[in-house]
Amino acid sequence: GAVVSQHPSWVICKSGTSVKIECRSLDFQATTMFWYRQFPKQSLMLMATSNEGSKATYEQGVEKDKFLINHASLTLSTLTVTSAHPEDSSFYICSVTPVQRGGNTDTQYFGPGTRLTVL
């Protein structure tokens, strides 16, 4: 499987501040990364698809000006939660889709997640 890292693993911030979360693909290049949010005892909710060298594609209901995504290289995507509020507190997880032999691009490998707590 693929190795995906996230940094930081947890962060606590004051309301109104911005928080940047990094997602790195450590053993392969990824033109596409995904950002998910997960609330306690719930499933993963896709927030946006991060495309290297172009704008991210956001899911319906996700504010692109609040959740800024930058995919500047083939191994790094960042999610910035701007002007964070307590309701933004959640578990944020990224995933990557490697291109495998045979063309199967359907498998996603997840990072360990980032726990954001906004006070």
Added chain:
Amino acid sequence: GQQLNQSPQSMFIQEGEDVSMNCTSSSIFNTWLWYKQDPGEGPVLLIALYKAGELTSNGRLTAQFGITRKDSFLNISASIPSDVGIYFCAGQTMNRDDKIIFGKGTRLHILP
């Protein structure tokens, strides 16, 4: 929209028992994935299925891609305490740009 129905929502079993969970969809999927998530961690891929009828094992885990391409099951044999966690099914349609759809998860508890 596409929906994945995963059941059961939770399970309480004795150590050593076998476990079975499944996912169904009203849409046809070309890929079925099964993940396990431990508390505070990201999901870890257990088994990936790419062909209808495919039966794949990973240790004590066995998963099958339903022949109708609308369902999949995951079995765990002889459960052990470290099997505790949340199991998610996920599916994707043929279009490689399609997003992966996740089930709501099955929370597995093992009684002492």
